[in-house]
Amino acid sequence: MKNERKPPVLDFEKVDRLIEAAVEEDVRSGDVTTELLFETDVPCRALVRAKQPGILAGVDVARLVFEKLDKNLEWQTSKTDGDVLAAGSEIVSIAGSQKHILTGERLALNVLQRLSGIATFAARFAEEVKGTGACVVDTRKTAPGLRELEKYAVRLGGCGNHRFGLYDGILIKDNHIKLAGGVKKAIEKVKSGVDASEHNYARFPIEVEAKELHQVSEAVEAGADVVMLDNMSVDLMKEAVRIVDGKILTEASGGVTLENVKRVASTGVDIISVGALTHSAPALDISLDMI
16 A cells, blocks of 8 residues: 655765665674575575554665665565555565675664654654644654654654754753743844844744743744743643734644644644654564565
8 A cells, every 4th residue: 555645855865874884883894693604605585574564664775775785686675665564565575695685684674663663653643633733743852873764754654854953943942041041031142143143044933942831921022933832731732822822833842642642732733743753663563584
């Protein structure tokens, strides 16, 4: 079955560097066990299958793993990123050097299992808020070095990306606020800095975190573009949305789960950020078997 969502674009220059480092980390001077077991290399065939339902992500990245080891391996895909998998779905057939297939197996499966797990988890969140008007997005809570891939998987699952890093967004958090002397002062300082800067920071919306309702009011009055409602109860979020009254965007954050995301969305917030999309997504069970 084909997922109706169009797969997002992946930056393969970044991915190539990542996989190069991953292969070096895992293989280095060689696969000792495989070299000792098989003095003579012979061709073989392997199948990659899903062992549980989910959304596929990372097929081309897994292929890159094997290409780093052997460009002559034959790779035939039955599924592509964004496809909906059933238990038992065949994903890829690989033919060629048994040594290179064995060497790349674990790393390729790590990629497929992790990214497909994130995409599947994201799809569940997206389904929960369907029709509410709220959009679920990820956070910067990604595994070091894997952000490009993990945020790609989130998009495949139907959720959105928050900022990619510190370089592409303005988000005034609680510690910023403490050091700046309050919400209003923090926003004023940021706005002043944006106006004086030679960089084009004006293209970034100004988002500020609020833990209390008076901070929500301050954010609106000071001219923020987005207010993040941090770890607020559903009732407090409803009141915060009432205070904002559509003047700026509202984002719910903190403690959001599959069990409560629909209730959070019902408060009228525009955005729901969920760190668990990347830091707590269960891996999808995918296997590689020699045939």
